[in-house]
Amino acid sequence: MYQPSGLLTDQEFMLLQGLLGSGYDGLVRCQESLETGLLVVTYSSNVSVEIDMLYAFEANANEVNTFLAKDLMAKATLSLLRHVENRGGQEINDYLYARQMKVTRRFAELSSGLGYAIEPDNIEA
């Protein structure tokens, strides 16, 4: 396989996409836990629970929603995708397919949210 000068090796790319995908997974779990906690408070039939806690949980949800998971990871993920495009001269799906590499599901979700849809064949089962 021809390796353009300056392009990440296959191993380097796979490791970085794995780290980005895992980091994104952590943020998704963070957000899901937060939303579930908010639902527990909201659906409580106990008046005191809602009076005491709803505001804090809602404010927390709003804070987290302002830095939606993918936005925090956007710059680093875009830099990796653009590196492959610019240095490798290939669109991300062609790059992955040519090397028979499959990215993690979370990295695919992250990329998709940034406008780089990754085809199912290039995603880990």
Place this chain on the structure above:
Amino acid sequence: MPLPQNTVTKEEFEALMGYITLEKQGFDDAKGYANSGLQYVVLMQRVTPEVDLVTPHAAQYLNLETVDNYSNFTAIANSLNTHVATRGTTAIPGETLSTRLNRWLWCQGVRVTRVYHDISAAAGWTIDWCNVRSDDADPDSQMGPYVLDEDGNPIAIGCTALSPYKNPPPLGSGCPTSGGTPIGTKSP
């Protein structure tokens, strides 16, 4: 009409504490992976990938670091702790809110996670190690919640805020919060 002084149940507290713990752990995981990615890029020692990747990876890590610092998690832990401390216990003169929180935790048999302990500490609460899950607690403080003295009376160990309890009630037995002095308080 006064509002009913209802408190979350033990199960509700544990559920909410669990979600706050998971939220923080998820965030910490993300920060750890972001740091690993940054370290990996920096240690490549190759010009072109570094030029393309270092700045965005550093920015990502700094963003996560900025958002973290417990600031997004202390308010919710604070609201939950305040709720059970003020509504779940009867005030005793001289007691702090932390003491009342520890009393509620002890009497309900709730053990918090280490992560929740740390978030609470950042919010200004002192949760005794004896109210932290044993597999999560500080090893230096792991002496068990209490031992028996020579007369067979349990003495709290490692429970600084619970020190008034010469004879702590059995874990989770429930402490009456009305109609007099809670079980286990030291007589004047």
